[in-house]
Amino acid sequence: MVPMPQDPATIAASATPPRVARKIKGLSDRAIAWIFVGPTIFLLLAINIFPLIWTIRLSFTNFKANRNREVEWIGTRNYERILTDSDIWLNMQATAHFLFWTIFFQVLIGFTLAYLINKKFKGNDLWTTIIVLPMMLSPAVVGNFWKFLYQPQIGLFNYIVAFFTGKDPSSFEMLGSVQLAPWSIVIVDTWMWTPFVMLICLAGLRSIPDYIYEAAEVDRASKLRQFFTITIPMVLPFLMLAVLFRGIENFKMFDLVVQLTGGGPGSTTELTSINLKREAFEKWRTGYASAYAIILFVTVFGLASIYVKALNKVKER
Amino acid sequence: MSSFSVTEPTKRTKWFAGTMVIVYALITMLPLAWIMMTGFKSPADAISYPPKVVFEPTLEGYVNLFTTRTRQTEEFLAANPPETWYEEIVREYDMVIAGPSKFGERFLNSVIIGFGSTFLSIVLGTLAAYAFSRFKIPLADDLLFFILSTRMMPPIAVAIPIFLMYRQLGLSDTHLGMILLYTAVNISLAVWLLKGFIDEIPREYEEAALIDGYTRFQAFYKVVLPQAATGIASTAIFCLIFAWNEYAFAVLLTSGTAQTAPPFIPTIIGVGGLDWPAVAAGATIFLLPVMIFTILLRKHLLRGITFGAVRK
Numbered sequence: 001m002v003p004m005p006q007d008p009a010t011i012a013a014s015a016t017p018p019r020v021a022r023k024i025k026g027l028s029d030r031a032i033a034w035i036f037v038g039p040t041i042f043l044l045l046a047i048n049i050f051p052l053i054w055t056i057r058l059s060f061t062n063f064k065a066n067r068n069r070e071v072e073w074i075g076t077r078n079y080e081r082i083l084t085d086s087d088i089w090l091n092m093q094a095t096a097h098f099l100f101w102t103i104f105f106q107v108l109i110g111f112t113l114a115y116l117i118n119k120k121f122k123g124n125d126l127w128t129t130i131i132v133l134p135m136m137l138s139p140a141v142v143g144n145f146w147k148f149l150y151q152p153q154i155g156l157f158n159y160i161v162a163f164f165t166g167k168d169p170s171s172f173e174m175l176g177s178v179q180l181a182p183w184s185i186v187i188v189d190t191w192m193w194t195p196f197v198m199l200i201c202l203a204g205l206r207s208i209p210d211y212i213y214e215a216a217e218v219d220r221a222s223k224l225r226q227f228f229t230i231t232i233p234m235v236l237p238f239l240m241l242a243v244l245f246r247g248i249e250n251f252k253m254f255d256l257v258v259q260l261t262g263g264g265p266g267s268t269t270e271l272t273s274i275n276l277k278r279e280a281f282e283k284w285r286t287g288y289a290s291a292y293a294i295i296l297f298v299t300v301f302g303l304a305s306i307y308v309k310a311l312n313k314v315k316e317r
Numbered sequence: 318m319s320s321f322s323v324t325e326p327t328k329r330t331k332w333f334a335g336t337m338v339i340v341y342a343l344i345t346m347l348p349l350a351w352i353m354m355t356g357f358k359s360p361a362d363a364i365s366y367p368p369k370v371v372f373e374p375t376l377e378g379y380v381n382l383f384t385t386r387t388r389q390t391e392e393f394l395a396a397n398p399p400e401t402w403y404e405e406i407v408r409e410y411d412m413v414i415a416g417p418s419k420f421g422e423r424f425l426n427s428v429i430i431g432f433g434s435t436f437l438s439i440v441l442g443t444l445a446a447y448a449f450s451r452f453k454i455p456l457a458d459d460l461l462f463f464i465l466s467t468r469m470m471p472p473i474a475v476a477i478p479i480f481l482m483y484r485q486l487g488l489s490d491t492h493l494g495m496i497l498l499y500t501a502v503n504i505s506l507a508v509w510l511l512k513g514f515i516d517e518i519p520r521e522y523e524e525a526a527l528i529d530g531y532t533r534f535q536a537f538y539k540v541v542l543p544q545a546a547t548g549i550a551s552t553a554i555f556c557l558i559f560a561w562n563e564y565a566f567a568v569l570l571t572s573g574t575a576q577t578a579p580p581f582i583p584t585i586i587g588v589g590g591l592d593w594p595a596v597a598a599g600a601t602i603f604l605l606p607v608m609i610f611t612i613l614l615r616k617h618l619l620r621g622i623t624f625g626a627v628r629k
Contacts, residue, residue, distance in 0.1 A: 029452055032533050036448035040441045040464070040504055047501035048467040051478035058478070065481060113341060119326040121335035129615045130342045133349065135622075136611045140564035140579040141600050145352045148593055154364045156351050169366075191345065199619050203627045210324040241626060252471040255564035259583055273565075276473045281569060286477060293474030300469055 052297075059291035066284040078291035088292075090267060091275045097182055098189070098257075098271060099250050103243055105190040110197025111239065115231075117198070118205040128202070132195045139192070143259025146188045150174040150260075175261050181269050185257050189250065197242045204238030205231070237315045244307055251300050272296055349604075355597035363593040377406050378594025382420050382585065382602075386412040420599060423581040427603075429492055430577055431560040434499035438556045439549060441500070442507025447537055449508070450515040451523075461509070465624065468505045472565040480570060490571045498566055503556040506624060510555065513625035514548025515541065551617040554610050561607060578603050 059078055063071045082088055113131065117124050134142070149157045152170045162169035174184040208230065216226045254273040257263070263270035263278070270278075276296065280289035326334070355363050357374040380403045388411055397413070399405040407414055449457055479498065480489070488494030518541060526536040542549075568580040582599045586592065611618070619627050 027533070029533065033448040033452035033454055036444040037454065037460070040445040040508060041460070043441065043497070043501050043504060044464060044467055047479065047498060048470070048475065051475050051482065052470070054478035054481070055474065065477075109341075113338060116334040116338050119331050119334035121331040121338070123335070124338070125615075127335075127338050127342045129612055131338070131345055132615070132618060133608055133611055134345060136558055136562075136607050137604050138562035138564065138579050138607070140562075140568075141582055141603055144583045144596065145600050146348065148355070148596070149348055149351065154366055154368065156348070156368050159366075159368050191348070196622060200623065200627055203619055213324045238627065241623065245623065248469055254471070254473060255579075259564075273471050273473050276471070277565075277569070280473065280477050281480075286481075290477055293471065293477060297470055297474055300471070301466070304469060 055290045055293055058287050059294050061287040063287045063290075064284050065286040074287070078288045079295070081288065082292055082295060087267070088272075088275070091270050091272050094182065094267070094269060095251065095253075095271045098185060098253065098269075099247060101183075101186045102189045102193070102250055103246055105186065106194045106197045106246060107239065107243065109190070110194045110242070111201045111235070113194070113198045114201035114205055117202055128199075132199065134192045135195045137192070139256035140259050142192060143188065143256040147175065147260055150184060152176070176265055178265055178268050181261055181265055185260055185269055188256060188260060189253075192256070193246060193249075197239075197246065200238050200242040200245075201235055204235035207238075208234045233317075237311065240307075240311045240314060244304065244311065247307070248300060248304060251296075251303075352597045353601050355594055356601045358594050358597075360592055360594055363597070364591065375406065376403070378592075378598040380406050380414075381592055381595040382598045383418055384414045385416050385418050386410075387415045389413050419581065420578075420585070423576055423578045424602070426492070426575055427561060427577040427579075430495045430499060430575070431557050433492065433496040434503060434560045435553050435556040437496065437500040438503040438507045439553050442504055442511050442552070443542075443545070443549060445504075445508050446511035446515050447541060449512050451520070461512075464505045464508050468502070472502075473569070476566060476569045479566075483570060490573055490575050492575050495567070495571060495575050495577070498570070499560040499563065502563075502566075503559055506559070506621075507552055507556060509624040510552045510621060511545070511548060513620065513628065514545050514552070517548075518544045548617075551614055551621060554614050555621040558607055558610060 060073055060075060061071050062074050062078075117128055146157075149155045150173075152158050152173045155169075157174065158169040158172070161167070161172075172180060174180050212230055212234075213226060216230060221229070252273055253271050254277065257269055257271055258274055258277075261269040263274045267275075272292075273296075276289055276292050279285050279292060354372075356378045357376070358369070358372050359375050359377055362369050362372045384403070384407070386407055391411070394408065394411060394413070399408050404414060448454060449461060454460065483489040483494050486494075488497070522540050522544065523536040526540045527533070531539070562579065563577070564579040567577045571577065571580070578599070582596065582603060585596050585599055614621065
C-alpha cells in the first residue's frame with residue numbers, strides 16, 4: 001500500500017494556496033485533460049503510428065533503402081510473394097515450434113513451482129525472489145552467455161549432461177546440430193521466463209479464498225477433486241493471461257535467439273523476426289520486408305484479439 | 318499448532334514443497350553463478366576441461382574488459398617496468414595497456430539513454446495516467462487500448478520506418494533519438510501502471526483540496542503526486558530496466574556514438590580472441606544493477622510485468 005505519514009486531506013486543508021494560482025483556475029478540467037494526455041498521444045503517433053502507416057505504404061513498393069533508384073508501385077506483389085514463399089513457411093514453423101514448447105514447459109514448471117510456493121514453507125519469499133531473477137535480465141546478454149554454457153568442449157551445460165548420461169561432452173553440439181538447436185533456444189527461454197508464469201499463477205492461487213476449500217472439505221471432496229474443481233478453474237484466467245503475454249513476446253522473439261544461434265544452423269532456428277531483420281537490414285529489400293512486417297503484425301494482433309475474447313469468456317464463468 | 322485448519326499444509330507437505338523449490342532455485346542460479354565466476358578466471362581456466370570449480374581468482378577479465386592492449390618487444394618491456402597492478406597483470410602476456418576500451422563509453426550510453434528515457438516516460442506517463450484516472454475523456458478505453466497495442470508490434474517491424482525517419486532527421490545513432498524511441502516504447506507501460514496506482518488514491522483527498530481553493534494543478538502536484546510516489550518509483554524502475562535491456566532497436570539504429578552495452582558486450586569476444594572472462598566480466602557488471610533493482614522491486618514485480626493487469 002501507499003505509505004501515509006499524515007492524512008493528506010489535513011495537509012491540504014491547512015495550507016492556504018497562493019493568490020496568483022487562483023488566476024489560472026479558469027482552465028477547465030477538459031482542457032487540463034487534453035494538456036495531460038496530449039504529449040503522450042503525440043509521441044505515440046510520431047514514433048509508432050506514423051511509422052506504421054509508412055510501413056504500409058512501403059509494403060506496396062519495391063523500395064530498397066540502400067539505393068537511390070526510382071520507387072515503383074507494385075501493388076500487392078510483395079504480399080503474394082511472401083505468402084507463396086515456402087522458406088517463409090519454414091520460418092513460421094520454427095516460430096510455432098518455439099512458441100508451443102516454450103509455453104508448454106513454462107506453464108508446466110511455472111504452475112508447479114507456484115503450487116509448491118503456495119504451501120507457505122519457511123523462507124518462501126526469499127526463494128521466490130531468487131527464482132525471479134533471470135526474467136529481468138537483458139535477453140541479448142543472456143543469449144550471449146548461454147552460448148558459452150553450450151560450448152561442446154568447455155561448456156557447463158554439456159559437461160553436466162555428460163556427467164549424468166555418461167556421454168562424451170563433445171559428442172553433441174546444442175547450437176550446431178539441426179536436431180538440437182531448436183531445443184536449445186527452448187531451454188534458455190524456459191529458464192528465463194518460467195518465473196513469469198510462476199508469479200502470475202502464484203497470484204491466482206493466492207486469490208482463492210480459504211473458505212472454498214473449507215466448504216469442499218466439509219463436503220468430503222478428495223484433495224485431488226478439490227484440485228481439479230477448485231484450484232485449476234480458479235487459476236485458469238491467470239494462467240491464460242500469462243500465456244497471452246508469453247505468446248506475444250515470443251512471437252516477437254529476436255534478441256535472445258539472435259545471440260544464441262543467429263538463426264542457424266541453416267535456418268532451423270530462424271524465427272520470423274530474425275528472418276525479417278535479414279530481409280530488411282541485410283538484403284535491404286525494404287518494400288518486401290515492410291509487407292512481411294505488416295503480415296506479422298496482423299497475425300499477432302488477430303491471434304491476440306481472438307485469445308482475449310476467449311479469456312474474457314473464461315473470466316465471466 | 319493450537320487450532321486445526323484444513324487449508325494449512327501439513328509439516329511434511331511444507332518440507333517437501335520447500336525442498337523442491339530450493340532445488341529449482343539452485344539449478345536456476347547455476348548459469349548466473351557460473352558467469353560471475355568465469356569473470357574472475359584466467360582465459361586458460363575459463364576454457365579448461367573439465368570445467369574448473371576451484372581456481373585461482375584473477376582480475377584479468379576485468380582488466381581486459383576495460384582496456385585495449387598491444388604486444389611489445391622484450392627490450393621495451395624491460396625498459397618500462399609496470400607501474401600499476403593492472404599493468405602487471407597484462408605484462409604476464411608480454412603486453413602493455415594501449416588505452417581504455419569502449420566498454421566504459423557504452424556503459425555510460427546505457428546509463429544516459431536509460432535514465433533519459435525513464436525520466437521522459439515518467440513525466441509524460443504520470444500526466445496521462447492522471448488524466449485517464451480522473452477526467453472523463455471521450456473514448457478513454459479505446460485510447461488506452463491503442464496505447465497498449467503499440468507494444469504488440471515486433472520491434473523489427475517498427476524499426477524499418479524509424480530507421481528511414483531517423484536517417485532523414487539526423488537522429489540515427491544519437492542519444493536523443495534513442496531516448497525518444499525508448500520513451501515511446503515505455504510510455505504504454507508507464508501509463509497503464511501509473512493509472513492503476515493513481516486509481517488507488519481516493520478522490521476525496523483532491524476534492525478536499527479543490528474545495529479549499531487549490532487549482533487542479535496544485536491538487537495534482539501537492540496531493541496526488543506525493544501519494545503516488547511509491548507507484549511512480551516502481552514504474553520508473555521498470556522503465557529503466559526495459560531501456561537498459563533493450564537490444565533490437567539498439568543494434569539496428571546505433572553503431573557508435575550512442576551504442577548501448579547490450580549490442581556491445583557480445584562483440585567483446587571478437588576483440589581479443591576467445592576472451593570469455595572479459596565477456597563474463599562485462600555481463601556481470603551489466604546484469605548486477607538489474608538484479609539489485611529486482612530485489613528492491615519484489616513487492617511490485619507482478620504488477621509491473623503484467624502492465625497492472627494482476628495486482629495481488
